[in-house]
Amino acid sequence: MDDNNGFFAPYLALVAVLVPFSLVAIGGGPAIFAPLQHESVDVRHWLSAREFIELFAIARVAPGPGSMLSTLIGWKVAGWSGALVATLAMFVPSSILCVGVARVWSRYRGRAWHHALEEGLAPIGTGLMFAGALAIFRLADAGPLAWGTAAAVAAMLTWRPRTHPFILLGMGAALFALLSLLPA
Structure with a gap:
C-alpha cells in the first residue's frame, strides 16, 4: 500500500x-x-x-x-x-x-x-x-532595460490607439532599439 x-x-x-x-x-x-x-x-x-x-x-x-x-x-x-x-x-x-x-x-x-x-x-x-x-x-x-521596455509596452497597449497592431509592434521595436543604445 x-x-x-x-x-x-x-x-x-x-x-x-x-x-x-x-x-x-x-x-x-x-x-x-x-x-x-x-x-x-x-x-x-x-x-x-x-x-x-x-x-x-x-x-x-x-x-x-x-x-x-x-x-x-x-x-x-x-x-x-x-x-x-x-x-x-x-x-x-x-x-x-x-x-x-x-x-x-x-x-x-x-x-x-x-x-x-x-x-x-x-x-x-x-x-x-x-x-x-x-x-x-x-x-x-531583469535589468532596467527590460523593466523600461515592459513599462513602455504596457503604456502603449493601455493607450489603445485606433492603429494597426503592426504599428504598435514597430513602436515597441523602435523603443527597445533606442533603450538598448543607452549606456548601462
Missing part, C-alpha cells in the same frame, strides 16, 4: 496544486504565474528559479495557451505522465466550471449584479497578470 502511495505522490501533488489554480485563473494562464512560481519553486522545490524561467520561456514561444507552463512543470516532476496529469488538472476543472457558468451567465445578462460582477472581475484579472509578470521579472533578475 505504501508503494502505491509513493508511486502516486507526484501525481497527487500536481493535482493538489494545479486544480485550485485552474479554478482561479481569472484572465488566463498569466494570472497564475506568480502563485505557480511560488508553489513550484519555493514551496515544493520541483524546480529551481532558473528552471522555472526556462520553462516559462518555452511555454511563451510555443503555440497554445500560456498555461501550458503547467504541462512543462508536470513533465519536469514526473515525465510524460506528469505532463498529462498536469495538463488535465489545469484544463478540465476550469473547462467544466466555464461550461456551467456560461449556461447560467447568459440567462441573467442585463441584471445589475451581473454587470457589477463583470466590472469587478476585470481589475482582479489584471492585477493577477501584473503579479505574474513581476514574479517572472524578479526571477529573471
Whole structure:
C-alpha cells in the first residue's frame, strides 16, 4: 500500500496544486504565474528559479495557451505522465466550471449584479497578470532595460490607439532599439 502511495505522490501533488489554480485563473494562464512560481519553486522545490524561467520561456514561444507552463512543470516532476496529469488538472476543472457558468451567465445578462460582477472581475484579472509578470521579472533578475521596455509596452497597449497592431509592434521595436543604445 505504501508503494502505491509513493508511486502516486507526484501525481497527487500536481493535482493538489494545479486544480485550485485552474479554478482561479481569472484572465488566463498569466494570472497564475506568480502563485505557480511560488508553489513550484519555493514551496515544493520541483524546480529551481532558473528552471522555472526556462520553462516559462518555452511555454511563451510555443503555440497554445500560456498555461501550458503547467504541462512543462508536470513533465519536469514526473515525465510524460506528469505532463498529462498536469495538463488535465489545469484544463478540465476550469473547462467544466466555464461550461456551467456560461449556461447560467447568459440567462441573467442585463441584471445589475451581473454587470457589477463583470466590472469587478476585470481589475482582479489584471492585477493577477501584473503579479505574474513581476514574479517572472524578479526571477529573471531583469535589468532596467527590460523593466523600461515592459513599462513602455504596457503604456502603449493601455493607450489603445485606433492603429494597426503592426504599428504598435514597430513602436515597441523602435523603443527597445533606442533603450538598448543607452549606456548601462
